[in-house]
Amino acid sequence: MEIPYIYYLVVSGVMFFAGVYGFIARRNMLAILISLELMLNAVDINFVVFNRYLYPCQLEGFFFTMFAIAIAAAETAIAIAIIINIYRNIKNIKSDNLDKMKN
Amino acid sequence: MDYSFSILILALPLFMFLTLALGGNKMSQKFAGLLGTAGLLTIAVLSYMVAFQYFGMDRVDGIRPALMPYNFEWLSFTDKLTINLGILLDPISVMMLVVITTVSLMVHIYSMGYMHGERGFQRYYAFLSLFTFSMLGLVVATNIFQMYIFWELVGVSSYLLIGFYYTKPSAVSASKKAFIVTRFADLGFLLGILLLSFYTETFSFDQLTADGGFFLTSTSGATFMGCSVAAWAMALIFMGGAGKSAMFPLHIWLPDAMEGPTPVSALIHAATMVVAGVYLVARLFPVYLSVPEVLELITWVGAITALYAAVVACVQSDIKRVLAFSTISQIAFMIVALGVCTSMIPSEGGLGYMASMFHLFTHAMFKALLFLGAGAVIHAVHSNEMSDMGGLRKYLPITHITFLIACLAIAGIPPFSGFFSKDEILAAAFNKSIFWGVWMTVVAAITAFYMFRLYFGIFWGKEAKHEHTPHESPATMTIPLIILAVITCVAGFIPFGEYITSNGEAYHIHLDMTVAITSVVCAVVAILLATWLFAKPNSKPEKMQAALPRLHKWAYNRFYMDNVYQFVTHRIIFAYISRPIAWFDRHIIDGTMDMFATVTNSVAEKIKGFQSGKLQVYVWIYIVGAMILAAAAIYTLCIK
Numbered sequence: 001m002e003i004p005y006i007y008y009l010v011v012s013g014v015m016f017f018a019g020v021y022g023f024i025a026r027r028n029m030l031a032i033l034i035s036l037e038l039m040l041n042a043v044d045i046n047f048v049v050f051n052r053y054l055y056p057c058q059l060e061g062f063f064f065t066m067f068a069i070a071i072a073a074a075e076t077a078i079a080i081a082i083i084i085n086i087y088r089n090i091k092n093i094k095s096d097n098l099d100k101m102k103n
Numbered sequence: 104m105d106y107s108f109s110i111l112i113l114a115l116p117l118f119m120f121l122t123l124a125l126g127g128n129k130m131s132q133k134f135a136g137l138l139g140t141a142g143l144l145t146i147a148v149l150s151y152m153v154a155f156q157y158f159g160m161d162r163v164d165g166i167r168p169a170l171m172p173y174n175f176e177w178l179s180f181t182d183k184l185t186i187n188l189g190i191l192l193d194p195i196s197v198m199m200l201v202v203i204t205t206v207s208l209m210v211h212i213y214s215m216g217y218m219h220g221e222r223g224f225q226r227y228y229a230f231l232s233l234f235t236f237s238m239l240g241l242v243v244a245t246n247i248f249q250m251y252i253f254w255e256l257v258g259v260s261s262y263l264l265i266g267f268y269y270t271k272p273s274a275v276s277a278s279k280k281a282f283i284v285t286r287f288a289d290l291g292f293l294l295g296i297l298l299l300s301f302y303t304e305t306f307s308f309d310q311l312t313a314d315g316g317f318f319l320t321s322t323s324g325a326t327f328m329g330c331s332v333a334a335w336a337m338a339l340i341f342m343g344g345a346g347k348s349a350m351f352p353l354h355i356w357l358p359d360a361m362e363g364p365t366p367v368s369a370l371i372h373a374a375t376m377v378v379a380g381v382y383l384v385a386r387l388f389p390v391y392l393s394v395p396e397v398l399e400l401i402t403w404v405g406a407i408t409a410l411y412a413a414v415v416a417c418v419q420s421d422i423k424r425v426l427a428f429s430t431i432s433q434i435a436f437m438i439v440a441l442g443v444c445t446s447m448i449p450s451e452g453g454l455g456y457m458a459s460m461f462h463l464f465t466h467a468m469f470k471a472l473l474f475l476g477a478g479a480v481i482h483a484v485h486s487n488e489m490s491d492m493g494g495l496r497k498y499l500p501i502t503h504i505t506f507l508i509a510c511l512a513i514a515g516i517p518p519f520s521g522f523f524s525k526d527e528i529l530a531a532a533f534n535k536s537i538f539w540g541v542w543m544t545v546v547a548a549i550t551a552f553y554m555f556r557l558y559f560g561i562f563w564g565k566e567a568k569h570e571h572t573p574h575e576s577p578a579t580m581t582i583p584l585i586i587l588a589v590i591t592c593v594a595g596f597i598p599f600g601e602y603i604t605s606n607g608e609a610y611h612i613h614l615d616m617t618v619a620i621t622s623v624v625c626a627v628v629a630i631l632l633a634t635w636l637f638a639k640p641n642s643k644p645e646k647m648q649a650a651l652p653r654l655h656k657w658a659y660n661r662f663y664m665d666n667v668y669q670f671v672t673h674r675i676i677f678a679y680i681s682r683p684i685a686w687f688d689r690h691i692i693d694g695t696m697d698m699f700a701t702v703t704n705s706v707a708e709k710i711k712g713f714q715s716g717k718l719q720v721y722v723w724i725y726i727v728g729a730m731i732l733a734a735a736a737i738y739t740l741c742i743k
Binding site: 020025032096 | 717
């Protein structure tokens, strides 16, 4: 028995908006990064689901997901490196405090 | 004949100025002084070469032609309106080259002694070079606009040199006064140039003076307030000349200009720059001849100035001021000589032109000598006041003899140079009318009187107490004195009419015996009177002063001309014209600009919160916006 695709979309929608909320509301940069990952993963689920349901004979959606995961991993590595450097400079990682270059 | 080297006469002083101004601080004082003097010596030699070649040249049709070794187009606004720069060599400009470089060279040598150890010595020499450059550029100008450019440059260098002791408030105000008064006169000059060139469509001197008729026919129609445009233009141009030459009532800057170093007074405010006005009138002489009413004005201005300055000079106590007023008076002689001319032909009423140029030449030499002598005296006693001097002939023998020669020359005693030139001026004045002749003879007699009052006041009379015994100046100062004294002794015998006349043809100077004898007798009487009054300490001057208290007081205060100016400028112009304009500027114009600034500032203050730099706020706004757009899209799709 096949699971109706709407279920997947509900899951990915919840994940995506949870990510959006976290991205906007959290001040800790690690939390922001995690929220970003949530949004990316929600999109990945959408790719897979639509590929499966709309073009069952093709694999582009899967490939795209693989790419997205790989790039997300690389991007996370860079982001964490940046966060560590920020921590070294200002001794915390609150995004509010990142105003050193503003004035 | 090749005159292409004449460009060096202009290029060298400019180069010297740049070198001394930019590199002066890196040089020692001695080197800077020697460099400036060596540069000027070269320029003087070049000028003598030009003069030698030019006056050695054969006449063409009985006259010496005007040459233009250089004349290139500098600015071209339209086909007709172009401005040239170049070098014009004709008898008067070549004569001026010789005068300027000779006096300037003497002053350069003299200054090495006089300004020795002074702060800003290199700056002083740089300014002297700048002045020499501007003055030479002025006299060789090929057109009236080039003359105007250098005219202003001369004014600037005079300003810089008067204000040389810039820590002294009186020097600063004197330099400002000189600049503003001459600048005001130059406004008239500029207006005159514009009027003249508007109607004649040319700036160049050779076209302006070539044919007076050409100029007149083109303007005969236009009149303004009863006088032709030509008369207005020439009167306005004369106003510029009167400002530079310190003619009444624009003379007030010259006595104050004596705040500058004494050699500067000798160079700029006695020998060269102040005769620029005379030179200007001489340069445009044929045009002036075509407007006799302006010549009449020139005569009156000159005659009144000559008398006024001579009377004032009789009672001043500062020796440099006496010399300043005597300069004003002598320049007025030259102006009168030009004013009384009635034709281009020397023997028929055009004698004044030659006389004026001759007097310009001799006066430059003996007045420079007087100023340099006064500088030597001031150097010895450290004071400008006559009361601090007296009896100096024992201590300053060379200065004494040279000063005496110059006094005899300016008083018009033969065989010194001043006699010959002044005699020509008096002859020219008598030619015009007895009235002018008598007037100028009286002024000449007063001249002799005040010069000998000065001479006795300095070198004879009661000896003042000195802190240390005055001593003769160093050789750098006495040698120029001796050279100038020699020139003063022999310059009168130069056959000046052979070189410079109004129409260019040779004119043989012959002394008019009646005029000569009258003037010499008057001068001798005046000198004897001065001897009787001032040679020995006595109470006669005080008695005379007591007999005419009002005249003395008025003359001592220069007939309150400065106070009149003070009143007019401060009470009338500043109070009723400048102040409202300043108010308008400060409140209306500045206010409008301030308003723009304030409004921009406050608006920016309000909206700057939009760009907070907080990424999360941007994202939030972005998402809300995206959701609104998505909702709108879905809504419209569903409606369809």
